[in-house]
Amino acid sequence: MGKVLMKGNEVIAEAAVHAGCKYFFGYPITPQSELVAYMARRLPEVGGLFLQAESEIAAINMVCGAASTGVRVMTSSSSPGFSLKQEGISYLVGSELPAVICNIVRGGPGLGNIQPAQSDYFQVTKGGGHGDYNIPVLAPASLQEIVELIQDAFDIADRYRTPVIIMGDGMLGQMMEPVEFGEYSEPIGQTKDWATTGTRGDGAPKIISSLELDAESLEKRNEQLQEKFALIKEQEVRYETYEIADAEYILVAFGTVARITMNAIQKARKHGVKVGLIRPISLWPFPDKPFIETRNKVNGYLAVEMSAGQMIEDVRLAVNGCAPVGFFGRTGGVVPSQEEIYEKIMSFAGGLPV
Amino acid sequence: MTMKTVFKKTSGLTEKPTHYCPGCTHGVIHRLVGEVLEEMDILEDTIGVASVGCSVLSYEYFNCDMTQAAHGRAPAVATGVKRVLPDRFVFTYQGDGDLASIGISEVIHAAARGENITVIFVNNAIYGMTGGQMAPTTLVGQKTATTPFGRDIHIQGSPIKVCEMMATLDGAAYIERVSTHDVPHIQKAKKAIRRAFETQKEGKGFSMVEVLSTCPTNWGLDPSESLEWVKENMIPIYPLGVYKNKVGGK
Numbered sequence: 055m056g057k058v059l060m061k062g063n064e065v066i067a068e069a070a071v072h073a074g075c076k077y078f079f080g081y082p083i084t085p086q087s088e089l090v091a092y093m094a095r096r097l098p099e100v101g102g103l104f105l106q107a108e109s110e111i112a113a114i115n116m117v118c119g120a121a122s123t124g125v126r127v128m129t130s131s132s133s134p135g136f137s138l139k140q141e142g143i144s145y146l147v148g149s150e151l152p153a154v155i156c157n158i159v160r161g162g163p164g165l166g167n168i169q170p171a172q173s174d175y176f177q178v179t180k181g182g183g184h185g186d187y188n189i190p191v192l193a194p195a196s197l198q199e200i201v202e203l204i205q206d207a208f209d210i211a212d213r214y215r216t217p218v219i220i221m222g223d224g225m226l227g228q229m230m231e232p233v234e235f236g237e238y239s240e241p242i243g244q245t246k247d248w249a250t251t252g253t254r255g256d257g258a259p260k261i262i263s264s265l266e267l268d269a270e271s272l273e274k275r276n277e278q279l280q281e282k283f284a285l286i287k288e289q290e291v292r293y294e295t296y297e298i299a300d301a302e303y304i305l306v307a308f309g310t311v312a313r314i315t316m317n318a319i320q321k322a323r324k325h326g327v328k329v330g331l332i333r334p335i336s337l338w339p340f341p342d343k344p345f346i347e348t349r350n351k352v353n354g355y356l357a358v359e360m361s362a363g364q365m366i367e368d369v370r371l372a373v374n375g376c377a378p379v380g381f382f383g384r385t386g387g388v389v390p391s392q393e394e395i396y397e398k399i400m401s402f403a404g405g406l407p408v
Numbered sequence: 409m410t411m412k413t414v415f416k417k418t419s420g421l422t423e424k425p426t427h428y429c430p431g432c433t434h435g436v437i438h439r440l441v442g443e444v445l446e447e448m449d450i451l452e453d454t455i456g457v458a459s460v461g462c463s464v465l466s467y468e469y470f471n472c473d474m475t476q477a478a479h480g481r482a483p484a485v486a487t488g489v490k491r492v493l494p495d496r497f498v499f500t501y502q503g504d505g506d507l508a509s510i511g512i513s514e515v516i517h518a519a520a521r522g523e524n525i526t527v528i529f530v531n532n533a534i535y536g537m538t539g540g541q542m543a544p545t546t547l548v549g550q551k552t553a554t555t556p557f558g559r560d561i562h563i564q565g566s567p568i569k570v571c572e573m574m575a576t577l578d579g580a581a582y583i584e585r586v587s588t589h590d591v592p593h594i595q596k597a598k599k600a601i602r603r604a605f606e607t608q609k610e611g612k613g614f615s616m617v618e619v620l621s622t623c624p625t626n627w628g629l630d631p632s633e634s635l636e637w638v639k640e641n642m643i644p645i646y647p648l649g650v651y652k653n654k655v656g657g658k
Contacts, residue, residue, distance in 0.1 A: 077492060103491050107484070108517035115481035115514070119457070119488020122475045127488075145478050250473035250489075252496050254452035259422075261467050263458075263476035 057232040062222065063088035065197045065233050066130070066156055067096060069204035072235050075126040075154070076102030079116035081109060083135040084168045085224040086158035090130065110135040114142030114155070121151035122262045124249030126208050130156035132224070133174050134165060143217055144183030147279070148264025150248075152211035154204070156220040158227040161387035169387020170224035172309060175364035178219050179338040186276055188283050190290055191219045191337040193308045197231040203335070205239065210290055214282055215248075221337060223360060225310045225389060286339060293341035294333045297323070301330030303403050304348060306369050307358040308334045311390065315358055318395035327403045337365070345372035354378040356402050358395055361385060418442040420451055422471045429536075431624035431631025433588040434462060437530055438469050440598045441501070444605055445472065454497040455489050457482040459511070461503040462536040470501075480511025483518035486525045497608055499526040505535045508544040508568050515574070515616075522579030522613035526604045529570060532621040533642060540626030544568040547645055552626070567645060571618050575651035581613035583652035587620040589638040593648075600650075607655050620646060 060068070067089050070078070078097055080090040090106070097104040107113035113129045120127040131139060136157040146153055159174045161167040178191045190210050192203040200222075207218040250260050266272035296316060298304055307315045312333040322329045332344045332355075345355075354377050357366040363381050370379050382398040384390045420442025428434045445451045451472050458467040460479035467474035477485040482500035490498040507515050507529050515527060534552055535541040541554040545567050549558040571585045582604050586597035597619055604615035620642050622634035629637055 077488075079488065105487070105491060108513060111481065112484040112487075112514055112517065115478060115484035116488035116491070118477070118481075119475065119485035119490075120492045121488070122485070123455075123489055123492045125492050141478055142481070149476070250455050250475050251493060252453045252455060252473055259471055259473050261474050261476070263467055263474075265464060265476055 057234045059230055059232050060197065061088055061228065061230050062197050062200065063158065063227040064092045065200045066204060066220065066222070067092040068235060069201045070128050070154065070208070071096055071100055072201070072238050073126065073205045073208040074238070074240050075128050075208060076100060077120045077125055077127040078102070078104050079107050079113040079120070079127070079129050080104070081107050081113050081131065081135060083132045085160055085227050086130050086132045086156070089156065089158070089227070110138035111142065114139040117153050118142055118145055118149070118151060121146065121153045122149070122250050124246035124251065126212075128154045128156070130158065132158045132160045133162050133171070136174060136177070140183035143189070144185050144187070145264055146217040147187045147189065148185065149262050150215040151217070151262065152215050153217045154207045154211055154220065155217055156222070159221060159223045161385070167387045168224065170310065170389055171360050171385070171387055172223055172311065173361040173364065173385065174221065175337065175359070175361060178221050179340070179368070187279065188338050189217050189219050190286055190339070191221050192292065193221045193335060193337050194226065195309050195312050195333065197229070197233045201233055201235055214286055216282070216286070221309070223309055224387070290336060291339050291341045291343065292335035293344055294335060295344055296331040296333065298330035298332065298344070298348060300328050301348070302353045303327065303329045303399065304352050304355050305329060305331045305358055305399070306334070306355055306365065307331065308337060308365065311358055311360055314390060314392050315395055317392045318399060321392070321396050322399045322403070325400070327399060329399055329403070334365070340368040340372065342372040345369070349373050349376035352377055354380060354402060356380045356382060356398065358390060358398075359383045360389065418446045420444070420446040420471055421469055424468045426469055427465060428462065429625045431622060431634055432462070433621040434530065436588050436594060437528065437597070437619050437621065438466065440594070440601050441499070441528055442470065444598065444602045448602070448605055448609070450497050450605070453495070454499065455493070457486045457489070457498070457500040459500060459502040459506040461506045463501055463503055463530065464537070466501050480506050480509070481514055482506070482511065483514040483523070483525070483527060487518055487521070487523050490523060490525050494524070497526070497605060499528060499605070501528045502530070503536070504529070504531045504533065504543045504545040508570050512544070512568070516577070519574050519577045519580045519614040519616070522581070524608055524611055524613055526608050527614075527616040528601065529616055529618045530621045531570070531618055531646065532623040534623050534626050536623050536626055540623070545570070547641060569646065571616070571651045574616060579614050580616070580652050581654040582607040582615035584650045585618040585620070585646060585648050587638055587643060587648055589620070589635040603655065610655060612654050618646070
């Protein structure tokens with residue numbers, strides 16, 4: 055299969071099909087509606103099932119049901135709808151059920167608007183629902199990267215029995231780029247002996263539940279979950295660096311914003327400012343390593359986000375006071391321009407407040 | 409003289425002792441469901457979905473694969489299971505707070521889609537687990553922790569009659585309301601549960617049995633007074649009978 059020109063939302067859907075996902079439960083919301091419509095068309099072709107739920111709440115709970123049978127399953131939404139899924143996501147974590155959930159983030163809070171944003175960073179990386187938990191979050195910056203990360207997302211979900219979030223923004227969902235899909239993959243060979251599919255031929259009844267009425271039992275369960283999160287932190291960190299070998303200043307950005315910063319970096323370098331980029335691909339676990347390696351060498355970091363400053367908190371934790379951390383962000387669905395990022399780089403490098 | 413077994417515990421339930429209060433009919437309803445699953449020989453092909461409320465631990469009592477759902481969402485979870493495994497039997501077991509209040513949307517849409525699942529809906533006109541608060545099915549005038557002066561239609565509105573409402577949906581194939589206040593009614597309740605699972609077996613669509621039940625603890629009555637209360641106060645408001653039957657037969 056050669057390269058095809060597709061819209062981001064459709065790439066997410068097709069990549070999921072290629073990753074062996076045959077079940078999708080969704081609810082329409084802009085700017086991810088093409089994803090739902092694509093699945094409605096596509097899944098019957100591969101012997102799968104698309105079902106439009108009556109709400110995002112119902113959709114995530116249908117995902118819980120399908121996941122409990124051991125199949126690869128997905129749902130998607132955008133910010134307000136993603137908020138509604140939080141209860142179900144907490145149950146997925148508590149019941150240790152694998153699933154992939156996509157959030158094509160739009161401007162908030164409240165109904166906000168339908169323009170691109172990254173202001174759900176806290177919500178996706180810090181738990182989001184009730185209870186002590188983290189979920190692996192992958193943030194693609196291009197349509198080709200979506201193809202890779204969707205496959206990874208389903209593999210991580212199965213490997214650790216956890217929901218995995220794909221976080222994009224409205225721009226990623228709406229843009230068109232040529233992409234190439236690999237072979238169709240069957241789910242990697244874990245036997246899901248925990249799945250509730252009826253007991254015929256497999257012994258005693260199984261139970262999928264997140265309830266532990268006894269405090270010490272629930273604490274033990276939490277400790278087991280924390281061990282799993284620690285393992286994910288060790289194994290599933292993903293990031294990319296750009297021009298950091300000689301960098302005196304490092305920008306930090308993810309998703310589509312990272313692409314815009316790369317042009318600004320090239321322009322700043324032409325003007326003699328040695329600047330590079332760290333692009334977190336896994337937002338949780340956050341990539342501390344490239345910061346630890348650079349924080350005693352560089353003059354400062356500049357976090358660039360489509361929010362009022364959320365990822366910057368993780369940047370500060372990773373930098374741990376070793377260098378100044380500046381911020382530039384646009385909110386409300388405004389996409390920062392290459393020119394304004396360039397100007398912020400120049401002021402930051404010139405010692406001016408940003 | 410040969411000994412004949414006239415009664416034994418159903419293999420549809422586990423050995424675990426239930427946590428239900430004395431006089432609560434959840435135990436009876438569990439047994440009826442367990443017996444039907446055993447008699448239809450479908451225990452190994454069944455996945456039950458437990459809800460939130462007094463019956464939250466039902467996953468420990470039904471002797472089949474079980475999944476525990478968030479409050480009110482059992483019909484959505486059951487939908488996910490059934491759509492992946494259409495040849496298995498899938499049922500939910502929900503109380504009136506779970507189904508008729510927070511989960512009314514999920515159960516209505518499951519019925520509207522004609523989901524081929526069975527819902528066992530236990531209506532005792534009160535929230536039991538949380539300590540006796542008003543449910544959507546609480547009777548007018550009934551005192552609860554949150555209607556200390558009695559349910560007032562001008563303040564809290566009127567009870568929701570779930571069977572009557574669900575029967576209006578084309579996707580609902582079998583809807584019946586039964587009671588557990590005496591032995592003849594318990595026997596009728598079992599027949600209704602059996603018909604609901606047979607509806608699912610025949611692939612006819614959504615089936616639901618509403619079972620009128622007791623809550624001696626939160627009603628402040630003893631067990632026998634509670635059974636009488638169901639008969640005298642609940643049945644006139646929640647008439648028993650078949651509200652929808654696409655399957656035919658009696």
